[in-house]
Amino acid sequence: MIKKKRDPRPIGVFDSGVGGLTVVKELMNELPHQSIIYFGDTARVPYGSKSKEAIKRFSLEITHFLLRNDVKAIIVACNSASAVALEELKIVSPVPVYGVIDAGINVALRETRNKKIGVIGTKATIRSESHKINIKSKEPSVEISTKACPLFVPLIEEGMFDNHITREVVKDYLTEFKTAKIDTMILGCTHYPLLNRVIREFLGPSVMLIDPAKELVKKIKLEFESYGKEKKLNDEPIEVKYEFFVSDVPDDFLKASGSFIHLEPTSVKKIFLDELEYKQVLQAEIKVSPQVN
């Protein structure tokens, strides 16, 4: 069998903020020989409370930035952006664009036994009805309950992963899912898996919690492996580069990103993101010694 030539270009990942670093972490574990360029739009975070038009505009800007950096694929780690902008990004991008909505839905449909699925996310994600429309088109008999949970992200950003206030908010938001007797819940926001424990505690062990980011990375891994894009045993060792760009560097940036991923940034510098607008950018380069699964 002829071995296909490895494509050394990085995978581009973007999110409204640092939440998408959970996807980067998964990618680093599952596809350790892929370089990654991450962009977090920390100057305009959050997206979930903004209009569809704004989210589309922001997503297009970032997609162009990633394309200028010669990525071979783009992962939209942000559920809000995936929900409202994915189709337009696919049209403009010459490389594949992956969103998190589909990945979560596919697993939910596979896993549910009683055909009652719950979805939680930001206002923009829930209002888009992209989960509902997508699930109904694949499996019309499924009952879907959805709920926007705008307090979850601020609670997580306050580090309140599992305190009395978070438990009260979880109860307030999620009681209706108990009534609806769902057996599968899509955590439709990159931050939400950080509330896994308290959500599981409230909904009980019979409800399966689905992290779409994890599912998406699994799917991409399969694709990359089948197309020979991931490194195979006995290939020569390679250098992997991780680069992290953000549109703003708040004072607590490293602390905030530390909740998602543990990396030592090696340099902080400013660049021009595009000709139109100046952005302050953090760049961290990390050389990872090659390691074969």
Add this chain to the structure above:
Amino acid sequence: MIKKKRDPRPIGVFDSGVGGLTVVKELMNELPHQSIIYFGDTARVPYGSKSKEAIKRFSLEITHFLLRNDVKAIIVACNSASAVALEELKIVSPVPVYGVIDAGINVALRETRNKKIGVIGTKATIRSESHKINIKSKEPSVEISTKACPLFVPLIEEGMFDNHITREVVKDYLTEFKTAKIDTMILGCTHYPLLNRVIREFLGPSVMLIDPAKELVKKIKLEFESYGKEKKLNDEPIEVKYEFFVSDVPDDFLKASGSFIHLEPTSVKKIFLDELEYKQVLQAEIKVSPQVN
């Protein structure tokens, strides 16, 4: 006495979002013959979790926008922007620029009896230490306690002005002010006066709550009256125009702004905010029949 000619130019007011509409409401009540141009940066809200550099850049952009609209004065209704950007805005602006920090401090210093003052605000406001520095320079003997309360704005935006969750969060954030025995509290964020009741309930009636926006409008009223800028009895009737610009129009914009101000917007249109970046903008024009105080 010679009557000075009235200056028909509008007052510019800006905020990171819709919270600054509380200032507009105060202005409409206190200075009913002044036209107002409001700008809410809803595409990039919130400012309180962003870096000093980002907040300065955003504030400068909006200041230039207001100046192009021929305002005679600029009110920085956002505490985070007032705390970190005011000095730079004053340098670039040919018209007076007013911030909310000073106004709150002056009243707090006048009202405190035990010289123990509390300040709550966003992360950016509290981290700037602008209240501490300013108070200490005026009255070194005063003890100041400060605390960032990042959950307050999301709670207010969820409409949770006074429920069990809000009361728990208030208790969590404000217990240390009880320990510090403050008798005066500066509500250092335009949203916070909407939590007045629950904060008062927790801190007790002996603690005076100060709304800097209200104080600033009182101060401006005095200035405008003394300079003959406000309409006087027996002047000819005048037309007043209110214009509201935002950088994004989320689906719940009217609902959200309704918490702060009750106005019927008469038109929604899009404009180019500046040569650099396209922004979607809501404009509402309201003709108010002239009325003399």
